[in-house]
Amino acid sequence: MPHRSSAAGADAPPTRVSRGSISAEMIVEGAFELAGRDGVDGLSMPKLARHLSIGVTSIYWYFKSKDELLDALTAEALIRFYAQLPTFEELPWDERLREHFRAFRRVFREDDVLCDLILLRSGHFEGNSLAVWWPRFESILVQLQDAGFSSRAAADAYFVLSVYVRGAVVVERVMTPADHPRPSTTYQRTSRLDRDAYPLTYQAALEHSFTGVADEEFERGLDLTIKGLRDSVADQD
């Protein structure tokens, strides 16, 4: 039976955190720690409060809702993402795009929290979050236009690759849940596949991952798209 707060006696004064000892940054940091352990989906307000040894409701003084906290996490995730992404400024435009988007994929594959926050969470990016992206984008646009791309073609080039890579990352993330290892190979998928009715599909199942986003397939897709860009700029001359 729980004792009432009005009960007499001074047993176990509930430890109360001192006045200025909580901050938005501290909550965000704790949330990243927790999300790293339990996943973004496993993040809850009570668990976060326990992790930080503060009252659950204290969080609500700094963030009006869980959604607003996740907005702050996403903004921070973008910063951490671009901090891990080299610039490749010394490379020619085609190699630079390849390395840029290779690294883009690698960072997201290595950090599910960044992936879930930036690529999978619904909702616009808040305010200035994308500002960390602008210098990268600008620098690549400059180089592409120097290489002969029109203003529109340069942005198009960036976006085709960006959408392709985001697709590859998301498909892999969604198709390979936590309990499975990374492979995403054919597994026993072929077992139920009717070999006689679908011989080419059967053959493809032996050679491919069936998702199109294993390393070699990703590389070939990247190659094909960049080659297309190379040809398109050559045509224009």
Add this chain to the structure above:
Amino acid sequence: MPHRSSAAGADAPPTRVSRGSISAEMIVEGAFELAGRDGVDGLSMPKLARHLSIGVTSIYWYFKSKDELLDALTAEALIRFYAQLPTFEELPWDERLREHFRAFRRVFREDDVLCDLILLRSGHFEGNSLAVWWPRFESILVQLQDAGFSSRAAADAYFVLSVYVRGAVVVERVMTPADHPRPSTTYQRTSRLDRDAYPLTYQAALEHSFTGVADEEFERGLDLTIKGLRDSVADQD
């Protein structure tokens, strides 16, 4: 004050649904109705039970968990998806791929429930779910190999486009939440963008959607990739 179950008197005999009147199909159908109204995220077991006028726990006789129910919904979603997707068998391979993936995107854009279940939900597809996809895939592979693609190049061709289109759909779905209309145009994004520091980015913001997945951008990305495929098969001859 709630009355105890042991209270005397036969007031309001709790209507109990008759013996064989529930089925897995009926639950799945009700779940689609509810998800259509409240979104996949808004689907809950109590709400579903209320919608079907049955007890919450009755659902658990047909599906061991909510996750298992969602697996069944996803399998059904794949069937409904391919039922809406024309085959385009009469077209030459390049036009067929374009129309196939245009329709692919259109169907997902028109039905958020299918999009959320098939493209965004984590976890492998269960058992034979992908069987509805095999004949489409097989038929396209046949045509591509007839057109001169190798076994691997044919599957690669399908997968690059597939990953690109899934990327485009997911990015749009994730960037444009329910309360916003469809546009995904520049909005006031440019307002905070420093025009002097990032002139090309500023220019791109005026011309592009900033996500790379608006209609015209998607079409140009599709064109570029298909042109790359056309060239790659021409090179091989």
Add this chain to the structure above:
DNA sequence: ACCTGAACACCGTTCAAGT
């Protein structure tokens, strides 16, 4: 076999305080 309510541990959020 099929269907059910009560109960449990959890969640996000609000409120009315305490300091």
Add this chain to the structure above:
DNA sequence: ACCTGAACACCGTTCAAGT
């Protein structure tokens, strides 16, 4: 101003029944 527990409406799931 900052921090808090109690309380509320909700959720997924289990259990011990009823028919």
